[in-house]
Amino acid sequence: xxxxxxxxxxxxxxxxxxxxxxxxxxxxxxxxxxxxxxxxxxxxxxxxxxxxxxxxxxxxxxxxxxxxxxxxxxxxxxxxxxxxxxxxxxxxxxxxxxxxxxxxxxxxxxxxxxxxxxxxxxxxxxxxxxxxxxxxxxxxxxxxxxxxxxxxxxxxxxxxxxxxxxxxxxxxxxxxxxxxxxxxxxxxxxxxxxxxxxxxxxxxxxxxxxxxxxxxxxxxxxxxxxxxxxxxxxxxxxxxxxxxxxxxxxxxxxxxxxxxxxxxxxxxxxxxxxxxxxxxxxxxxxxxxxxxxxxxxxxxxxxxxxxxxxxxxxxxxxxxxxxxxxxxxxxxxxxxxxxxxxxxxxxxxxxxxxxxxxxxxxxxxxxxxxxxxxxxxxxxxxxxxxxxxxxxxxxxxxxxxxxxxxxxxxxxxxxxxxxxxxxxxxxxxxxxxxxxxxxxxxxxxxxxxxxx
Numbered sequence: 001x002x003x004x005x006x007x008x009x010x011x012x013x014x015x016x017x018x019x020x021x022x023x024x025x026x027x028x029x030x031x032x033x034x035x036x037x038x039x040x041x042x043x044x045x046x047x048x049x050x051x052x053x054x055x056x057x058x059x060x061x062x063x064x065x066x067x068x069x070x071x072x073x074x075x076x077x078x079x080x081x082x083x084x085x086x087x088x089x090x091x092x093x094x095x096x097x098x099x100x101x102x103x104x105x106x107x108x109x110x111x112x113x114x115x116x117x118x119x120x121x122x123x124x125x126x127x128x129x130x131x132x133x134x135x136x137x138x139x140x141x142x143x144x145x146x147x148x149x150x151x152x153x154x155x156x157x158x159x160x161x162x163x164x165x166x167x168x169x170x171x172x173x174x175x176x177x178x179x180x181x182x183x184x185x186x187x188x189x190x191x192x193x194x195x196x197x198x199x200x201x202x203x204x205x206x207x208x209x210x211x212x213x214x215x216x217x218x219x220x221x222x223x224x225x226x227x228x229x230x231x232x233x234x235x236x237x238x239x240x241x242x243x244x245x246x247x248x249x250x251x252x253x254x255x256x257x258x259x260x261x262x263x264x265x266x267x268x269x270x271x272x273x274x275x276x277x278x279x280x281x282x283x284x285x286x287x288x289x290x291x292x293x294x295x296x297x298x299x300x301x302x303x304x305x306x307x308x309x310x311x312x313x314x315x316x317x318x319x320x321x322x323x324x325x326x327x328x329x330x331x332x333x334x335x336x337x338x339x340x341x342x343x344x345x346x347x348x349x350x351x352x353x354x355x356x357x358x359x360x361x362x363x364x365x366x367x368x369x370x371x372x373x374x375x376x377x378x379x380x381x382x383x384x385x386x387x388x389x390x391x392x393x394x395x396x397x398x399x400x401x402x403x404x405x406x407x408x409x410x411x412x413x414x415x416x417x418x419x420x421x422x423x424x425x426x427x428x429x430x431x432x433x434x435x436x437x438x439x440x441x442x443x444x445x446x447x448x449x450x451x452x
Contacts, residue, residue, distance in 0.1 A: 014330050017222045021158050022232035024165040025218060028294030029302065030211030030240050035172065036114045036291060038208050039244075039251040040266030041358065046201030047191025047257065053201035054208075054248045058241045061209045063395035064372045065237055067379045068212055069230035074382075076219035076229065080306060081371045084216070088378035094315045095417040096374060097306060099367060101342070102416035104303040107207075107364035108296060109346040112139035113357055115292035118284060121265040136351035140344065146296040147340050150304055153331045157297055168290040169239065175267065175287070176246025178274040182253040190257050204358070207365030208244055212236070213372065214302035217309075250274075303339050308332035315420055366409050367416075373399040 017025065043050045068084075077083035082100055086093025116138035125134055149157050191197070212233055219225045251266045254273050261269045268284050275283055311322025311334070326333045349355050376399060380392045 015221055015223050016158060017218060017228075018224075019228045019231060021162055022215070022218075022222060022228045023235050024162045024294075025158070025298050025301075026212060026215045026232050026236035027169065027239060028161050028165045029214045029298035030209070030236060031168070031172070031243065031291060031295065035208070035243065035247055036118060036265075036267060036288065037263070037357070038205055038361070039247045040255065040262040040264075041361075042201045042205045042248070043251055043255070043266070044257065044262050045204055046197045047193035048186070048188035048252070049193035049195075049198050050201055050252060051188075051245070051248055052198050053205045054244055056198070057202050057205045057209050058244075060202075060398050061206075062237075063391060063398060064376065065212055065233055067376050067392055067395055068216070068372065069233040070383075071375060071379055072216045072219050072229040072233070073226050076222060076225035077216075077309070080217035080219070080302065080309075081213045081375055082306065083309070084375045085378045088381040092374070094310070094313070094420045096371065097310050097313075097315070098420050099413055099416045100306055100371065101303070101310070102412070103364050103367035103371070104299065104306070104339070105342040105346050106360045107210075107368075108143070108299050108303065109139065109343050109350065110357060110360035110364060111292065111295050111299065112142045112343075112347070113350060113360070115139070115142055115288050117357075118265050118268065118288040121261070121268060132351050132353060136347055139350075140347055142292055142296065143340070143343050143347070146293065146300050147336055147343075149297060150300045150336050151331065151333060153327065157301055161294055161297055164290050164294050168287070168294060169243070171283075171287050171290065172243050172247070175271060175274065176243065176250055179246075179250035179253055179270060182273075183249050186249065186253045203365070204362065206369060207361045209240075210365060210368035211299075213368060213375070214299055217302035217305040218298075220305070300336070300339060304332055304335045307335035307338050311335065363409050363412055367413050369399070370410075370413050 039050075042053050046053050068081075071084040071087075075083055075087050080100070082093050082096035085096045113135060116135045119138055120130075120135050149160060215229075215232065219229055222228050247267070247270075250270045251262070255262050255266050255269045259269060265284075267287070271283050307316075307322055308325075310316050311320065311324075316322045320338060321334045322332070322338060324334050325331065346360070350357075350360070373396070376392055376396045380389060380396065383389055383392060
């Protein structure tokens with residue numbers, strides 16, 4: 001396929017990411033809306049046993065990440081998880097790609113809306129008094145800013161990511177550690193928790209453990225993917241688990257279960273107590289800005305590469321030119337523009353009140369989980385070593401058991417997966433009908449000509 005680009009003449013993306021950049025990119029992608037809202041949302045859903053939801057999800061994701069790291073090392077591509085599945089089952093790649101696009105279209109707006117909610121709360125603007133549109137407008141402004149950075153190219157976005165993530169991890173660790181004196185006061189019986197509520201909380205918390213699959217979409221740009229991809233996954237997982245557990249314990253220790261901020265701005269309540277009301281708003285604003293910028297920056301980077309790969313593989317309308325690379329940085333700007341339109345549509349749906357933040361988070365987390373499952377199936381087909389296959393089977397069993405928590409939302413995933421095949425089948429059927437009509441009319445005209 002020929003790439004129509006201004007200064008880029010190949011289908012490959014430039015290799016600009018080293019190990020440190022890979023780790024900061026992974027941390028920036030994973031630590032996002034999960035850190036800002038999910039400690040409170042899971043606490044409200046689960047009650048005093050909320051910490052178990054975080055711990056069990058961390059254990060469940062370990063075998064998935066092991067499989068995922070090996071696949072990323074072996075198949076570095078802008079197709080990411082869809083590329084993993086396509087390596088084992090070529091016919092399923094496009095379905096996975098569309099499922100991922102639909103997932104990004106919900107997950108990224110959820111991240112922006114969470115940050116917007118914090119910004120609004122810091123200035124005393126509440127959903128109850130002002131409605132959804134002020135928060136939606138703030139989220140839209142955040143999305144435009146982040147896509148603007150992506151528009152400037154991967155090198156620029158990577159530099160911003162490295163600086164901001166380093167500062168962010170330091171701030172979040174300080175907040176978690178400052179709450180440690182209060183952990184002794186945690187009431188683990190509040191809300192009458194049961195293992196059923198823990199199960200439900202795990203469905204929400206799992207979104208916080210997604211993001212490594214997005215790192216795979218940038219693997220084509222790694223300088224040394226065989227070494228750096230698995231290392232980046234391992235290092236970032238340890239850091240993420242520690243930060244999430246610290247944040248969850250801080251919220252349980254300092255935020256009452258019936259406090260409205262438990263679901264809207266739990267970290268604000270924590271900071272007000274541990275640091276003080278005078279600097280709480282400013283400190284929170286800095287943390288929120290860092291989280292949202294790094295999380296959306298990494299996620300938009302990944303999503304735009306996926307859309308570029310769909311265009312490159314020929315499964316998108318040619319007029320969109322999603323495969324085009326622009327400028328000296330070889331940036332997929334048509335793909336970035338397409339992503340912006342999808343995110344804008346999701347924000348509009350939220351502003352109209354048709355889906356709330358929990359719906360967006362739950363559906364996105366569900367879809368990411370399904371993609372982990374498909375990656376494991378691909379791993380089992382590709383991997384031939386007996387012990388490695390046993391490990392993969394254990395990971396698959398975990399996925400199948402946990403899939404029951406998502407319920408009817410699975411229909412959304414099924415529709416996204418089937419969409420490209422349905423469209424192509426319909427187009428082929430239409431073409432066949434037109435061809436038959438043309439052949440029939442041509443045959444009649446030829447018979448009439450001969451008879452005269």
